[in-house]
Amino acid sequence: MFEIRIHSRGGQGGVTAARLLAMAALHDGKYATACPFYGAERRGAPIVSFVRIDDRPIKIYSRIRQPDMVVVLDTSVMDTVDVLHGLKKGGRIIINSAGKREFPGFECRNVDLTGIALRKNLVVAGSPILNTPVIGALAKMGIITADSAKKAIREMFSDERNVNAADAAYKEMSA
Amino acid sequence: MKKIATGNKAVAEAVKQATPGVVAAYPITPQTEIVEQIAEFVSGGLMPTRYIAVESEHSAMAACIGASITGVRTFTATSSHGLLYMHEMTNWAAGARLPIVMANVNRSLGPGWNIWAEHTDALQERDTGWLQIYVSTVQETYDAILMAFRIAEHNDVLLPVMVNLDGFLLSHIMQPVDTVELGDFIPAIYLPHAIDPKHPAGYGPLTGPDQHFKFRWEIERSMRDSVKVIEQTEKEFAERFGRKYGFTEDYRCDDADVIVIALGTLGKEAEVAVDILRNEGVKAGSMRIRWLRPFPKLELKGKDVVVIDRDYSFGFGGIVANEIKAKTGISLYSVIAGIGGQEVTYDDIAGFVRTRRMGEEFWFGVNTHV
Missing domain, CATH: 3.40.50.920 (Rossmann fold)
Known part of the structure; x- marks a missing residue:
């Protein structure tokens, strides 16, 4: 089983990213569950979503305690939240950042999802959309296939800019 | 067709396929997504259903009772305090032998205010004469709602059915769900004691001490008969759609x-x-x-x-x-x-x-x- 924890702020699309990831995994012929942890959060508050992907049906409902991967859609949550908490040794991190970041003991890749969203004019109510670009980054990491990523995005969004943004993230993510 | 859905969306999808004539409901966290989705289906012309937006859960169940007694298929959904606000009416629904189906999203009771999963809400309803099932996956939620209509409306049962799913843990989790081509799995509803709204007439509702216990026994007899109806329904569901269930x-x-x-x-x-x-x-x-x-x-x-x-x-x-x-x-x-x-x-x-x-x-x- 592969377990992913997504950190974001309410309204940034972390929950939708989790859903898209689960949909793409399903297209890959796998089982997946996605669940946000619902607290008393409001728009703008730090939130976490969990995605589990496996070859067998998933029976777990409790929160992910030791993720294989952490996705940080908004680096400002790191001021108050320990995004590395429980991350497995050598675990992977995808971080929405224009600059390279280092976390000793972990494998960190950065990609400027916000920049991509602004460039592709993926902005809703003044906020750049991060949930579709990040799916491209996850495909690059081999969590899902690129074909399934695109299929999932097109199922949920008719605007092709979402697929273009995912493509851009796929190409631009750091090594 | 396989897709990713939440427990709440799976309830709404199953209800859409069961095509109730009337849905009367009041939103409450974490059930809200169910009634929002059904309202959207109705307003979008995808369900030939009269959606009654009511001012409380007590009214929601009362409206379901009024609709059901005319022999129409009815559905509602609630949670926690909403369920307990219905309590007088849930007893009435069972006593009047109305096959109403309800999704209850299990949630704790306040105070302190808490919107998360607990079963005490539904368990406080266990003596009302409703059949109760508790489900554990999005797929099982969808399947249970479909079967609930058939079981409730079976003329050997004619009792309401409550499908219970855990708040957030199941109502909001996204899992794969395989939807079915329903065909004639749920037969047309026939309520033998239905009131004809074109010629409305009721019958004397007062049952004296020499009669009332007989009506109560009838509820219990049907509850016992429901065992074989549940078994038959789950067996036929497995034959048609390939998913097998049981009492445990x-x-x-x-x-x-x-x-x-x-x-x-x-x-x-x-x-x-x-x-x-x-x-x-x-x-x-x-x-x-x-x-x-x-x-x-x-x-x-x-x-x-x-x-x-x-x-x-x-x-x-x-x-x-x-x-x-x-x-x-x-x-x-x-x-x-x-x-x-x-x-x-x-x-x-x-x-x-x-x-x-x-x-x-x-x-x-x-x-x-x-």
Whole structure:
């Protein structure tokens, strides 16, 4: 089983990213569950979503305690939240950042999802959309296939800019 | 067709396919997504249904009763305080022999204010004459709603059915769900005692001391008859759509020395705990109770039984544990865990089994042992 924890702020699309990831995994012929942890959060508050992907049906409902991967859609949550908490040794991190970041003991890749969203004019109510670009980054990491990523995005969004943004993230993510 | 859906969306999708004539409902967290989705289906012309937006849950059930007595298929959904606000009307629905189907998203009761999963809401309704089922996956939620209409409306039953799904844990989780081509799986509704709205007439509702007990017995007789209707319905569902269910879901129970019993998502997570215990050489099994009313026949003699209650009856004990004790006469280990959405992991469940003390009660997270 592969377990992913997504950190974001309410309204940034972390929950939708989790859903898209689960949909793409399903297209890959796998089982997946996605669940946000619902607290008393409001728009703008730090939130976490969990995605589990496996070859067998998933029976777990409790929160992910030791993720294989952490996705940080908004680096400002790191001021108050320990995004590395429980991350497995050598675990992977995808971080929405224009600059390279280092976390000793972990494998960190950065990609400027916000920049991509602004460039592709993926902005809703003044906020750049991060949930579709990040799916491209996850495909690059081999969590899902690129074909399934695109299929999932097109199922949920008719605007092709979402697929273009995912493509851009796929190409631009750091090594 | 396989897709990813939440438990709430799966309820709405199944209700859409069952095409009730009337849905009357009031939104409440964490059920809201169900009624929003159904309202969207109705307003978008995807359901030939009259959606009645009411001012309270008491009115929601009253409207369902009014619609159902004309012989029309009816559905509602609620949670927690909403369910208990209906309580007078839930008794009426069963007493009037109306096959209303309701989704209840299990949520704790305040105060303190808490919107997370607990079963005490539905368990406070267990003496009303409603059939009750507790589900554990998005797929099972969808399937149970479809079967609930057929079971409720079967003329050997004619009692309302409550489908219970855990708040957030199941109502908001996204899992794969395979939807079906329903065909004629749910036959057209026929209510033998329906009132014709074109020629409206009721019958004397006063039943004296020489009659009332007969009506109550009729409820119980139908509750007993519902056992075979449930079995037949689940059998035909399996034949048509390939998914098999029963009164309980038994996992590695055959040669088990110790059996974990729970409702809902805890009962599914318990299977992971069982695998861990088996690897340690403990002969563990899991028995997830699905139908609580009618109460299933349980074969537990000679086993150590650990019951996890996500509920409580103050001054008495865990409700499910005590129902099992009353029906089987066994001694068991009663664990109170998951109250108000308290996090309970498969490791915690394995721990309950390892440290079990038969005949005792244990509140998870509380240091005092009773």
